[in-house]
Amino acid sequence: xxxxxxxxxxxxxxxxxxxxxxxxxxxxxxxxxxxxxxxxxxxxxxxxxxxxxxxxxxxxxxxxxxxxxxxxxxxxxxxxxxxxxxxxxxxxxxxxxxxxxxxxxxxxxxxxxxxxxxxxxxxxxxxxxxxxxxxxxxxxxxxxxxxxxxxxxxxxxxxxxxxxxxxxxxxxxxxxxxxxxxxxxxxxxxxxxxxxxxxxxxxxxxxxxxxxxxxxxxxxxxxxxxxxxxxxxxxxxxxxxxxxxxxxxxxxxxxxxxxxxxxxxxxxxxxxxxxxxxxxxxxxxxxxxxxxxxxxxxxxxxxxxxxxxxxxxxxxxxxxxxxxxxxxxxxxxxxxxxxxxxxxxxxxxxxxxxxxxxxxxxxxxxxxxxxxxxxxxxxxxxxxxxxxxxxxxxxxxxxxxxxxxxxxxxxxxxxxxxxxxxxxxxxxxxxxxxxxxxxxxxxxxxxxxxxxxxxxxxxxxxxxxxxxxxxxxxxxxxxxxxxxxxxxxx
Amino acid sequence: xxxxxxxxxxxxxxxxxxxxxxxxxxxxxxxxxxxxxxxxxxxxxxxxxxxxxxxxxxxxxxxxxxxxxxxxxxxxxxxxxxxxxxxxxxxxxxxxxxxxxxxxxxxxxxxxxxxxxxxxxxxxxxxxxxxxxxxxxxxxxxxxxxxxxxxxxxxxxxxxxxxxxxxxxxxxxxxxxxxxxxxxxxxxxxxxxxxxxxxxxxxxxxxxxxxxxxxxxxxxxxxxxxxxxxxxxxxxxxxxxxxxxxxxxxxxxxxxxxxxxxxxxxxxxxxxxxxxxxxxxxxxxxxxxxxxxxxxxxxxxxxxxxxxxxxxxxxxxxxxxxxxxxxxxxxxxxxxxxxxxxxxxxxxxxxxxxxxxxxxxxxxxxxxxxxxxxxxxxxxxxxxxxxxxxxxxxxxxxxxxxxxxxxxxxxxxxxxxxxxxxxxxxxxxxxxxxxxxxxxxxxxxxxxxxxxxxxxxxxxxxxxxxxxxxxxxxxxxxxxxxxxx
Numbered sequence: 010x011x012x013x014x015x016x017x018x019x020x021x022x023x024x025x026x027x028x029x030x031x032x033x034x035x036x037x038x039x040x041x042x043x044x045x046x047x048x049x050x051x052x053x054x055x056x057x058x059x060x061x062x063x064x065x066x067x068x069x070x071x072x073x074x075x076x077x078x079x080x081x082x083x084x085x086x087x088x089x090x091x092x093x094x095x096x097x098x099x100x101x102x103x104x105x106x107x108x109x110x111x112x113x114x115x116x117x118x119x120x121x122x123x124x125x126x127x128x129x130x131x132x133x134x135x136x137x138x139x140x141x142x143x144x145x146x147x148x149x150x151x152x153x154x155x156x157x158x159x160x161x162x163x164x165x166x167x168x169x170x171x172x173x174x175x176x177x178x179x180x181x182x183x184x185x186x187x188x189x190x191x192x193x194x195x196x197x198x199x200x201x202x203x204x205x206x207x208x209x210x211x212x213x214x215x216x217x218x219x220x221x222x223x224x225x226x227x228x229x230x231x232x233x234x235x236x237x238x239x240x241x242x243x244x245x246x247x248x249x250x251x252x253x254x255x256x257x258x259x260x261x262x263x264x265x266x267x268x269x270x271x272x273x274x275x276x277x278x279x280x281x282x283x284x285x286x287x288x289x290x291x292x293x294x295x296x297x298x299x300x301x302x303x304x305x306x307x308x309x310x311x312x313x314x315x316x317x318x319x320x321x322x323x324x325x326x327x328x329x330x331x332x333x334x335x336x337x338x339x340x341x342x343x344x345x346x347x348x349x350x351x352x353x354x355x356x357x358x359x360x361x362x363x364x365x366x367x368x369x370x371x372x373x374x375x376x377x378x379x380x381x382x383x384x385x386x387x388x389x390x391x392x393x394x395x396x397x398x399x400x401x402x403x404x405x406x407x408x409x410x411x412x413x414x415x416x417x418x419x420x421x422x423x424x425x426x427x428x429x430x431x432x433x434x435x436x437x438x439x440x441x442x443x444x445x446x447x448x449x450x451x452x453x454x455x456x457x458x459x460x461x462x463x464x465x466x467x468x469x470x471x472x473x474x475x476x477x478x479x480x481x482x483x484x485x486x487x488x489x490x491x492x493x494x495x496x497x498x499x
Numbered sequence: 500x501x502x503x504x505x506x507x508x509x510x511x512x513x514x515x516x517x518x519x520x521x522x523x524x525x526x527x528x529x530x531x532x533x534x535x536x537x538x539x540x541x542x543x544x545x546x547x548x549x550x551x552x553x554x555x556x557x558x559x560x561x562x563x564x565x566x567x568x569x570x571x572x573x574x575x576x577x578x579x580x581x582x583x584x585x586x587x588x589x590x591x592x593x594x595x596x597x598x599x600x601x602x603x604x605x606x607x608x609x610x611x612x613x614x615x616x617x618x619x620x621x622x623x624x625x626x627x628x629x630x631x632x633x634x635x636x637x638x639x640x641x642x643x644x645x646x647x648x649x650x651x652x653x654x655x656x657x658x659x660x661x662x663x664x665x666x667x668x669x670x671x672x673x674x675x676x677x678x679x680x681x682x683x684x685x686x687x688x689x690x691x692x693x694x695x696x697x698x699x700x701x702x703x704x705x706x707x708x709x710x711x712x713x714x715x716x717x718x719x720x721x722x723x724x725x726x727x728x729x730x731x732x733x734x735x736x737x738x739x740x741x742x743x744x745x746x747x748x749x750x751x752x753x754x755x756x757x758x759x760x761x762x763x764x765x766x767x768x769x770x771x772x773x774x775x776x777x778x779x780x781x782x783x784x785x786x787x788x789x790x791x792x793x794x795x796x797x798x799x800x801x802x803x804x805x806x807x808x809x810x811x812x813x814x815x816x817x818x819x820x821x822x823x824x825x826x827x828x829x830x831x832x833x834x835x836x837x838x839x840x841x842x843x844x845x846x847x848x849x850x851x852x853x854x855x856x857x858x859x860x861x862x863x864x865x866x867x868x869x870x871x872x873x874x875x876x877x878x879x880x881x882x883x884x885x886x887x888x889x890x891x892x893x894x895x896x897x898x899x900x901x902x903x904x905x906x907x908x909x910x911x912x913x914x915x916x917x918x919x920x921x922x923x924x925x926x927x928x929x930x931x932x933x934x935x936x937x938x939x940x941x942x943x944x945x946x947x948x949x950x951x952x953x954x955x956x957x958x959x960x961x962x963x964x965x966x967x968x969x970x971x972x973x974x975x976x977x978x979x980x981x982x983x984x
Contacts, residue, residue, distance in 0.1 A: 089554075090554045096553070106553070108553070109547075112554060212554075213554065214555075215554050216554045220783035221783035250557070250558055250784060250786055251784065251785075251786065327780060331588050331778070331780070333597075334598055335596050337597060339592045339650070340550060340552075341552070350592065354590055377588070377780055378776055378778060382778070382780070386780060
């Protein structure tokens with residue numbers, strides 16, 4: 010079997026036994042990345058660094074304890090600051106910015122022996138659902154519709170990460186999810202993506218979009234691989250006041266748990282208008298698989314769901330308008346000189362930020378302004394609390410919630426791009442769990458009529474990623490998703 | 500000066516409220532571990548958080564929270580069990596985050612009170628509206644380069660307490676007394692060093708004028724007035740300006756003004772319409788701050804005796820006048836020095852007189868306070884002892900004090916070295932008296948003829964002959980007997 014087709018779990022086993030070396034495994038992926046540059050999945054490739062790290066892992070083989078990701082090469086979303094390696098957040102305003110520090114999440118991965126292949130492309134500052142807002146060009150999905158060679162979007166914002174894992178350029182990748190930025194691209198690219206509970210992974214050193222929603226997570230091609238990765242990434246960090254001081258369970262051990270007797274909630278409000286029959290059928294398949302595995306299907310109600318997108322598009326822009334104020338051309342990143350300070354600010358930010366980022370900064374500035382703050386921001390916070398309460402009520406009668414991940418399969422580059430509202434609708438199923446801070450996972454579960462992957466989402470109780478993983482493993486087993494993208498490293 | 504202005508159209512009264520920014524005494528910043536020392540080289544006390552590098556997050560410094568609680572308790576204020584850090588958004592190069600983390604709707608400390616002493620001996624309570632914690636900004640240096648502004652981030656992120664008063668002050672003197680009293684309390688508490696010239700305490704003045712008894716007028720805020728003297732001068736100027744506007748039939752525009760330290764005038768900075776919209780909202784990087792009772796109690800128990808309590812004790816226990824007690828407690832170091840001089844055994848009033856009149860008086864001539872005293876508390880105590888046990892006379896004591904002040908030597912050492920020990924041997928005094936009487940037979944005759952006033956002449960002569968060392972009381976006694984014949 011080709012080295013680029015190994016899962017993380019398989020790689021770890023072969024590396025440990027000495028059957029393969031990290032240098033071989035890493036080099037195979039470095040070559041694959043070189044061969045798939047047309048996808049534009051990476052902003053920066055770091056082949057030398059990757060090979061150095063791999064050889065270092067090989068050199069210590071057999072000496073001392075092995076990390077859970079010892080020798081496994083990964084793609085890192087370019088929102089995580091990486092010491093000595095350019096970190097741009099997909100924005101021109103940070104072009105050339107080389108952090109002198111390492112994010113906690115990536116530091117945890119390196120601690121456990123992982124190897125960095127490069128920095129994956131993303132929507133600018135993680136704002137987008139299609140990876141078309143990156144200042145470094147859009148990412149192409151490795152998938153194609155049957156009989157149609159038009160490039161498709163990989164989803165977003167973690168589009169480069171998802172495309173890289175689907176195209177076998179990396180066995181796993183980090184992502185961040187603010188309103189669906191891991192789960193939706195995982196669904197579009199036919200892979201697994203987990204967003205843990207807010208507070209599970211440290212946000213320190215991860216470039217902020219919307220601080221109360223941002224959460225790091227993992228992409229891989231199997232549920233087990235995402236469990237391995239998350240186990241490494243997660244953990245309390247005193248440098249992040251919102252990270253939670255709880256032990257990180259053995260997620261891998263949870264995969265074998267039976268779902269028999271689990272109550273799977275089906276939110277009636279998620280049957281949104283205009284949802285395709287294919288999505289609906291997939292959802293019913295999911296119910297059937299759980300029922301077959303001995304779980305109980307219960308209808309639940311999340312009555313404030315219909316306000317979730319509107320709430321999200323107030324809270325997230327409000328926070329982003331403030332979070333992005335530091336990109337002012339004074340200390341780092343792009344500076345466009347002007348005749349005075351105001352002109353320098355204006356020119357720097359006008360040239361440094363793309364249209365979607367500007368749109369959200371404007372929305373956010375507006376909703377926080379005197380006279381509008383109560384009507385928008387305060388109201389949105391109240392609705393957010395109601396949405397969270399919906400979930401805690403629902404979890405009295407169920408253990409997991411099953412929904413489609415996205416309302417459609419991937420669309421073509423250029424479709425939907427002129428209508429921001431249509432684009433925002435991509436996140437209709439993922440945003441509510443983000444607002445409530447809950448863990449969610451997307452598992453590839455089927456194909457639409459044009460042969461594109463579709464995902465099902467499981468949402469769990471706060472800090473109960475174990476049940477989420479157990480349910481995802483059952484879903485994975487039942488769905489038997491074996492389809493592969495048309496563009497793929499051999 | 501009074502806060503009443505007699506204008507051409509009648510009487511006007513000042514209404515003053517103050518916002519004091521007090522830098523919290525702490526080893527590190529409010530949300531970062533960067534160290535703090537005054538006067539460090541520019542940008543040497545800055546870490547990744549203070550420079551707002553991408554992905555950096557604030558972590559609250561518990562010690563700064565304790566200092567704020569301590570200050571709140573010291574002001575007799577409510578400590579809010581729940582407070583919230585919010586972002587105050589605005590762009591400026593010395594504000595790296597593009598927002599200041601501050602407290603807005605929910606401050607850590609609520610209503611309190613500060614008592615100020617008025618010149619007529621009465622006490623007035625000035626309300627404290629609130630105290631909140633916030634980050635300081637860095638410094639923009641406009642004078643380092645012809646066309647560029649330099650930014651020093653050493654101060655960026657340091658903890659400030661903003662202490663807001665009620666509009667309870669009615670004159671520049673009251674405002675000055677409030678600032679001095681607040682500074683004294685902060686220094687006692689050790690929560691702010693109160694050094695206005697180093698910028699660790701800064702003041703914004705809110706002032707409006709009204710006809711006595713009528714509702715408040717429109718106020719102006721004068722930003723960053725950074726000495727007690729300037730506060731008084733700015734208030735006097737601004738009050739006059741407002742009265743002039745009002746008496747000409749004009750209206751006061753609500754605005755922010757700047758104190759010009761050269762011309763001693765206030766100038767308009769920005770009008771209400773130009774005021775920033777700070778877009779405050781709760782900082783999502785920080786959890787609401789919840790305080791537990793045990794912590795508050797622990798801080799409460801660590802409170803030192805505060806100036807008001809100390810003053811009362813000095814009056815009741817030591818029998819001092821309110822004025823003397825007030826002078827001694829105005830600086831914690833003075834009060835400490837005083838009690839070290841007393842050492843539980845010396846006469847409190849005598850000690851207070853020496854300390855206030857002689858020592859502080861002498862220090863004040865050189866612009867110093869007790870910290871710069873060349874005389875230690877023990878040495879001053881020794882001098883008082885020498886006086887009390889009649890080793891030296893009061894007159895000699897003053898000479899000894901002057902020598903101590905000049906050289907820092909001990910009192911006993913000076914007395915020994917210069918042979919200033921008082922003569923209390925009656926035989927020796929008698930010899931001197933006899934000699935003086937022998938030399939002044941004419942005066943003796945006059946005295947005996949009824950010219951009592953000459954007694955003073957004889958005392959003076961005897962003291963002179965003894966080189967000032969004769970015990971005056973004994974001289975008096977012996978002289979009286981001898982002159983009487």
